[in-house]
Amino acid sequence: MKRYEQFAEEIAALIRSGVLAPGERIPSIRQASRRYGISPSTVFQAYYRLEHRGLIVARARSGYFVREQARRLFAEPGVAAQRADPADVAVSELAFSVLDSLRDSDTVPFGSAFPAPELFPLSHLAGSMTRGLRGLSAEAITTAMTDGHVDLRRQILLRYALNGLSPAPEELVVTHGAMEALNLGLQCVTRPGDLVAVEAPAFYACLQVLERLGLRAVEIPVHPRHGIDLEVLAERLATLPVRACWLMSHLQNPLGASLDDSAKRELYALLKRHQVPLLEDDAYAELHFGARPPRPVKAFDDEGLVMHCGSFSKCLAPGYRIGWMAAGRFAGAVSRLRLMTTISPSVPAQAAIADYLQRGGYDRHLRRLRLALESQQQAMLAAADRHFPADTRITRPAGGYFLWCEFPERVDSLALFRRALKAGVSLAPGPIFSATQGFGHCIRLSYGHPWTARSERAMATLGRLLADF
Amino acid sequence: MKRYEQFAEEIAALIRSGVLAPGERIPSIRQASRRYGISPSTVFQAYYRLEHRGLIVARARSGYFVREQARRLFAEPGVAAQRADPADVAVSELAFSVLDSLRDSDTVPFGSAFPAPELFPLSHLAGSMTRGLRGLSAEAITTAMTDGHVDLRRQILLRYALNGLSPAPEELVVTHGAMEALNLGLQCVTRPGDLVAVEAPAFYACLQVLERLGLRAVEIPVHPRHGIDLEVLAERLATLPVRACWLMSHLQNPLGASLDDSAKRELYALLKRHQVPLLEDDAYAELHFGARPPRPVKAFDDEGLVMHCGSFSKCLAPGYRIGWMAAGRFAGAVSRLRLMTTISPSVPAQAAIADYLQRGGYDRHLRRLRLALESQQQAMLAAADRHFPADTRITRPAGGYFLWCEFPERVDSLALFRRALKAGVSLAPGPIFSATQGFGHCIRLSYGHPWTARSERAMATLGRLLADF
Numbered sequence: 001m002k003r004y005e006q007f008a009e010e011i012a013a014l015i016r017s018g019v020l021a022p023g024e025r026i027p028s029i030r031q032a033s034r035r036y037g038i039s040p041s042t043v044f045q046a047y048y049r050l051e052h053r054g055l056i057v058a059r060a061r062s063g064y065f066v067r068e069q070a071r072r073l074f075a076e077p078g079v080a081a082q083r084a085d086p087a088d089v090a091v092s093e094l095a096f097s098v099l100d101s102l103r104d105s106d107t108v109p110f111g112s113a114f115p116a117p118e119l120f121p122l123s124h125l126a127g128s129m130t131r132g133l134r135g136l137s138a139e140a141i142t143t144a145m146t147d148g149h150v151d152l153r154r155q156i157l158l159r160y161a162l163n164g165l166s167p168a169p170e171e172l173v174v175t176h177g178a179m180e181a182l183n184l185g186l187q188c189v190t191r192p193g194d195l196v197a198v199e200a201p202a203f204y205a206c207l208q209v210l211e212r213l214g215l216r217a218v219e220i221p222v223h224p225r226h227g228i229d230l231e232v233l234a235e236r237l238a239t240l241p242v243r244a245c246w247l248m249s250h251l252q253n254p255l256g257a258s259l260d261d262s263a264k265r266e267l268y269a270l271l272k273r274h275q276v277p278l279l280e281d282d283a284y285a286e287l288h289f290g291a292r293p294p295r296p297v298k299a300f301d302d303e304g305l306v307m308h309c310g311s312f313s314k315c316l317a318p319g320y321r322i323g324w325m326a327a328g329r330f331a332g333a334v335s336r337l338r339l340m341t342t343i344s345p346s347v348p349a350q351a352a353i354a355d356y357l358q359r360g361g362y363d364r365h366l367r368r369l370r371l372a373l374e375s376q377q378q379a380m381l382a383a384a385d386r387h388f389p390a391d392t393r394i395t396r397p398a399g400g401y402f403l404w405c406e407f408p409e410r411v412d413s414l415a416l417f418r419r420a421l422k423a424g425v426s427l428a429p430g431p432i433f434s435a436t437q438g439f440g441h442c443i444r445l446s447y448g449h450p451w452t453a454r455s456e457r458a459m460a461t462l463g464r465l466l467a468d469f
Numbered sequence: 470m471k472r473y474e475q476f477a478e479e480i481a482a483l484i485r486s487g488v489l490a491p492g493e494r495i496p497s498i499r500q501a502s503r504r505y506g507i508s509p510s511t512v513f514q515a516y517y518r519l520e521h522r523g524l525i526v527a528r529a530r531s532g533y534f535v536r537e538q539a540r541r542l543f544a545e546p547g548v549a550a551q552r553a554d555p556a557d558v559a560v561s562e563l564a565f566s567v568l569d570s571l572r573d574s575d576t577v578p579f580g581s582a583f584p585a586p587e588l589f590p591l592s593h594l595a596g597s598m599t600r601g602l603r604g605l606s607a608e609a610i611t612t613a614m615t616d617g618h619v620d621l622r623r624q625i626l627l628r629y630a631l632n633g634l635s636p637a638p639e640e641l642v643v644t645h646g647a648m649e650a651l652n653l654g655l656q657c658v659t660r661p662g663d664l665v666a667v668e669a670p671a672f673y674a675c676l677q678v679l680e681r682l683g684l685r686a687v688e689i690p691v692h693p694r695h696g697i698d699l700e701v702l703a704e705r706l707a708t709l710p711v712r713a714c715w716l717m718s719h720l721q722n723p724l725g726a727s728l729d730d731s732a733k734r735e736l737y738a739l740l741k742r743h744q745v746p747l748l749e750d751d752a753y754a755e756l757h758f759g760a761r762p763p764r765p766v767k768a769f770d771d772e773g774l775v776m777h778c779g780s781f782s783k784c785l786a787p788g789y790r791i792g793w794m795a796a797g798r799f800a801g802a803v804s805r806l807r808l809m810t811t812i813s814p815s816v817p818a819q820a821a822i823a824d825y826l827q828r829g830g831y832d833r834h835l836r837r838l839r840l841a842l843e844s845q846q847q848a849m850l851a852a853a854d855r856h857f858p859a860d861t862r863i864t865r866p867a868g869g870y871f872l873w874c875e876f877p878e879r880v881d882s883l884a885l886f887r888r889a890l891k892a893g894v895s896l897a898p899g900p901i902f903s904a905t906q907g908f909g910h911c912i913r914l915s916y917g918h919p920w921t922a923r924s925e926r927a928m929a930t931l932g933r934l935l936a937d938f
Contacts, residue, residue: 092805103615122605126603129598133595138585141586142787177812187681192683208809212806212810214661318610319613320815320816321813336561340678341810342648342652342790346791346817
């Protein structure tokens with residue numbers, strides 16, 4: 001990371017955590033240059049970037065200020081209480097009623113799991129599809145079905161390399177989205193009845209997979225900024241026969257938490273000591289607001305114990321259904337299982353994404369997408385500030401497109417979900433993120449869609465419904 | 470079916486079964502017209518069609534003759550012995566070593582599960598992809614992910630209607646190939662340890678799915694022409710707690726057998742009496758050599774007990790991975806399970822196939838494809854005639870692209886598989902088609918690739934290897 005990027009990240013983190021409050025003046029270029037021992041031009045570049053991201057504003061003759069959109073800084077949600085007992089999972093029915101609610105396009109999609117399709121370069125992708133299919137020989141179709149599209153594999157390995165990772169080409173398995181990768185990986189290392197360590201709160205799809213495979217959840221609390229509680233995890237691994245661990249080390253869904261490098265190293269050491277395979281769900285890898293993606297736990301994996309799962313669904317090509325897995329020592333087993341269930345990811349979709357990546361517009365698109373998401377986050381936080389009760393606690397993640405809101409205990413998020421839906425607003429109620437249906441006073445809101453007057457009205461509606469509790 | 474098509478089918482069946490032998494003269498137009506009470510022009514149209522299909526030849530001033538390509542008519546393979554006990558399935562390792570052998574493009578692909586990609590309208594499909602993506606709004610992507618592409622669904626329902634079936638739109642689930650449909654369907658109606666009635670021999674992927682889900686196989690013998698033995702099935706259903714039945718009523722893989730309508734009706738009545746759901750794998754529906762596709766068992770389903778699975782992979786769009794399921798009463802459960810595992814089939818692939826079907830070239834392509842496969846079948850049979858031992862028994866299916874060869878007991882098909890592979894020829898050894906690794910002296914050969922001098926040499930190689938036993 002360049003020095004100015006690093007400095008911009010430091011300031012952004014201070015803003016997110018509230019050390020620098022909305023409206024507050026930040027050090028002038030000269031002050032910052034002196035205080036941090038960096039050149040004025042580096043400070044200028046950093047401030048320019050932060051201004052571009054909408055985090056600070058420059059006022060003529062008075063300097064730089066933290067942007068005031070959200071005047072109030074929300075407190076951070078709490079950490080879930082520990083649960084000692086492994087739990088059977090039964091979350092599907094509830095999760096499906098939420099997913100069903102998203103079908104109506106007239107509903108404001110705060111419950112959506114995907115960003116708005118119009119944020120993606122759909123017409124460029126269509127061009128890549130045309131070229132990709134033109135370049136695809138009949139024979140290459142067969143190869144792409146067994147081993148994955150050659151150019152796509154190279155491009156995925158290249159992006160790993162850019163991020164300082166070098167998984168062996170043999171461990172890369174192209175899949176039908178990250179969801180398939182995670183399903184196959186978990187199936188490879190567990191038998192029905194086994195225990196799997198998961199986050200609390202966790203991505204509901206993870207819980208659904210456990211439910212489907214008859215696995216039992218060992219819930220580990222997640223800090224809203226720092227990620228999974230490693231002490232609790234260590235204790236559980238020491239006392240319970242945990243067969244696998246499924247987590248998101250970066251921009252965790254729903255909290256947006258990320259482990260730092262030292263925590264990742266510690267996590268890996270822990271798993272290695274107990275020889276517990278890790279399913280690392282890194283579907284939001286590219287949606288960081290900072291300058292560089294953090295390295296995944298996979299970066300510390302020297303034994304092939306980590307199955308690192310990525311996807312183009314949330315950052316480039318919704319509906320194409322292309323993901324992958326750097327599956328370590330499990331690559332052979334995962335490939336075979338894939339052959340038995342879905343055979344191969346769609347070959348045209350692989351060819352289109354390969355062409356798109358080769359042409360080099362991906363990073364430009366990602367920069368635009370991240371700026372859009374960051375400004376949508378600010379708009380949603382500002383609206384929450386205007387409409388939500390004063391004792392609301394909200395995360396402010398450094399990427400992705402979800403806010404996690406914690407309300408006082410009197411708020412029943414399932415009742416809120418039903419009432420909001422009736423009023424034309426979807427949301428994801430807390431209990432679908434829990435094997436034990438906890439988080440009954442929390443909700444996840446998506447800012448993945450461009451902010452409009454309708455979004456603002458929807459937040460006002462939620463605010464009114466919240467006031468009723 | 471038109472009268473001339475029906476008459477052509479009758480003659481084709483006599484040729485396939487050997488009642489009309491290679492080289493034999495068939496009734497003249499005048500004789501046939503008198504004997505069958507149909508007009509001379511109808512007979513002429515039928516003969517014209519049979520000539521076009523390469524089944525008969527006209528000789529000037531002497532009449533019509535059964536084509537001599539295969540001088541000898543092979544005897545039909547036998548029916549598998551009955552097995553009384555349900556069996557655990559462990560076929561995957563073997564099946565995978567076969568699948569692995571197909572990766573080398575220098576190997577003659579007699580073991581392949583797919584027809585040659587060059588038999589498909591790839592450039593027309595690419596054009597449809599371009600148009601399909603152009604017509605796909607951002608919003609339609611989201612809809613296509615939850616419910617399937619609207620136009621594709623309509624086109625699939627339309628083809629059902631053309632074949633006299635009318636499944637309710639709600640029971641149609643678009644899937645990532647038929648393989649996913651079958652996987653999801655079986656998972657919806659079973660628990661690990663359950664018994665499932667399957668064919669012997671059966672498509673190995675079916676056995677792999679049973680193995681993966683921890684299900685036990687109840688093997689039902691299949692007649693090489695008439696299909697599954699309903700008496701044995703009835704006895705098994707009466708005495709064992711069978712939870713589901715998986716079979717191919719039409720062009721069964723590997724035998725090519727098809728049940729006739731009365732057998733299908735009887736089969737359905739049997740399953741209904743025991744309330745056993747049927748997974749009807751109809752992946753070869755469009756590859757019949759006759760004029761019309763037969764109706765599936767689904768046509769008799771008045772209780773939503775049949776999950777009828779189809780696919781475009783073997784007849785139109787290899788590698789696109791688009792299939793479907795008319796899932797009867799299980800449609801809701803199947804959809805939800807799909808959302809938990811792969812979320813959605815690839816949207817661009819759906820859009821491309823929808824456009825292709827709407828433009829109306831599908832039936833023309835299918836006619837060409839069927840003629841190619843039928844002539845490739847004749848070429849392979851003729852080569853078997855030249856090179857295989859006299860006591861070889863071979864099927865002569867009325868569609869698809871597989872021959873099933875039964876050799877004398879002294880032939881070990883696994884040893885043959887290994888030796889052939891060393892000599893550059895792949896094949897599918899009998900034991901991968903059996904939960905109990907039976908059929909040790911049988912092989913499946915694919916004629917799905919255009920016939921060349923290399924194919925002829927490969928058959929000669931197999932003949933030499935067979936002579937060594």
